[in-house]
């Protein structure tokens with residue numbers, strides 16, 4: 006039996022298909038079937054020949070096998086400096102072997118490779134900064150995931166996640182109606198506190214088109230209200246699209262490049278339809294990476310830019326605070342030791358370190374902010390990146406991975422961690438649950454709202 | 468023998484190395500793909516170029532990057548090895564005399580005592596490279612015979628050069644061996660890991676463009692290499 010009914014090379018692209026997969030508790034049958042999944046070596050080799058070009062070829066050829074990248078990888082550090090966790094070793098013993106053998110690898114090899122690709126690398130790209138030859142192993146792991154996905158060797162949750170994007174253009178089964186209804190309902194809840202608060206849907210030519218993470222719609226709807234409140238008080242002319250509102254991409258974690266393209270194109274279509282001056286995405290790292298940094302390339306946009314200028318939430322917030330669109334009441338600033346999680350996806354991979362630190366200057370009483378060490382571009386991954394957080398099969402490995410961040414936070418002495426990234430936020434929540442170090446963690450929106458100095462005319466009448 | 472080595476063989480070795488590397492350099496850049504690499508190389512040549520230059524020169528400065536600073540031991544052996552490996556072939560007095568005769572060009576010449584020190588440093592550093600490979604688990608796991616072969620080919624011209632220099636045994640034998648090893652090195656460069664002599668610049672330039680164009684350069688953030 007070369008192809009299973011659940012575990013096979015076909016992407017899921019129907020709601021029924023997703024439900025069938027979901028019905029398989031923890032993917033038990035799925036992983037059972039994976040043991041019999043045949044490797045299509047011809048397809049594998051053909052794909053490699055078409056996509057494995059000079060950049061990666063040269064990386065493999067000139068790698069000095071010097072091990073300078075070892076120490077840069079938090080997974081190496083936190084797993085007892087196991088040499089099997091050296092970035093160069095990890096990629097050479099997987100992708101490197103597939104290439105040497107011209108795609109002729111067996112099922113066991115592919116299953117082992119799947120574990121390396123999703124449980125031994127979060128694609129945080131830190132090692133790329135420490136290799137003298139400029140070899141970015143994280144990029145190669147992203148590529149390897151694509152090959153594995155094509156062959157059906159992908160963790161169960163990510164197969165489902167990629168399927169969600171194909172069916173719903175969102176990482177969960179949330180329809181466009183659900184999105185608009187939830188947003189409107191949340192805004193109604195807060196109308197009394199913020200008179201005039203609305204959620205403008207599908208307004209053409211607005212200054213801002215706002216996009217979200219579907220998890221907010223399903224699990225944290227207050228986040229939607231908070232976004233509305235902050236735009237409202239800042240006096241922004243903003244809108245949300247009724248279609249193309251999802252910024253995230255589990256398809257990127259899965260290596261499903263076709264679904265990646267479908268997903269970002271839905272957002273780009275909204276931009277083209279509504280012609281906003283700018284698109285602003287919520288406090289999410291990988292969503293920004295997917296839709297703003299990588300997305301244009303998936304969609305074949307040669308200049309590497311989305312149709313409308315697109316910025317991360319922290320860039321907007323920093324701008325609103327710096328220009329006085331939002332004013333902070335100094336007496337309400339954070340007056341306890343507080344630290345900040347720099348998300349790899351928009352700090353290391355888009356250099357937004359100044360925006361977050363500008364925000365800190367406004368919202369933290371001087372003297373209370375403590376940087377993690379290392380920080381900014383050199384910060385370590387939270388431990389749950391690249392899909393790691395969501396994969397049940399690799400939960401044990403993920404929990405070990407959290408130790409790096411736990412120790413970084415403990416070393417600051419802060420009890421409050423600002424985490425303007427959904428994935429990092431989740432990982433920090435899980436690390437508290439797992440290791441109980443007595444910390445609190447938060448997105449920026451709720452913190453900022455509590456300390457706003459609201460102009461008289463926007464306050465509710467007594 | 469000596470005539471052959473300094474005549475035909477020399478021309479072949481030099482030709483293979485230079486033409487081979489030129490071809491590989493061109494192939495490298497032609498093989499870059501904005502869509503596969505996901506870097507809009509040609510749309511932003513300015514920031515791309517600046518990123519590339521920065522990415523190269525930072526790594527050429529001893530302790531110029533976080534990478535070198537966090538690993539001072541390898542930084543020292545790396546520069547100990549490479550400063551000599553690059554300067555000696557080009558700027559040794561004997562080499563210059565030879566080049567003048569062959570090509571009609573010559574570069575400035577290293578002081579003889581300094582050249583001795585450099586050469587010994589190359590050999591000593593290579594010894595530490597080997598030691599690292601034998602001792603450190605994170606290096607050993609990736610090390611194969613091929614890595615030792617590359618080290619041997621790299622170091623052979625220096626060792627034989629020293630043997631000739633101090634006239635250990637038969638001078639003309641060591642001199643011929645030295646020339647032979649040097650030519651062998653030139654020939655293997657384009658076809659092995661040693662292609663990094665040139666492709667280092669290509670690979671670093673690519674990552675520099677990546678950061679310059681896509682990963683922060685256009686947001687005004689220079690990559691903190």
Ligand code: HEM
Nearest residue numbers: 069071137138541545549552553596617618621663664667
């Ligand atoms: C401009 C020229 C060169 C540059 C930029 C360069 C750069 C590098 C880099 C970045 C590494 C990896 C880091 C490391 O292993 O410490 C390396 C390793 C190495 N290079 Fe070069 N290199 C150059 C020229 C040469 C030459 C001329 C030789 C040979 C004579 C050479 C032989 C080696 C060897 C043998 C290694 C591996 C050392 C080991 O075993 O770990 N390189 N080089």
Ligand code: SF4
Nearest residue numbers: 068069071072074136
């Ligand atoms: S630091 Fe770079 S050259 Fe050295 S082993 Fe790692 S990937 Fe290879």
Ligand code: SF4
Nearest residue numbers: 078126129130132143
């Ligand atoms: S990308 Fe990050 S997790 Fe992956 S090997 Fe490199 S440093 Fe380790």
Ligand code: SF4
Nearest residue numbers: 290349350387390428
């Ligand atoms: S979850 Fe955050 S820290 Fe972890 S890889 Fe993603 S962006 Fe980086």
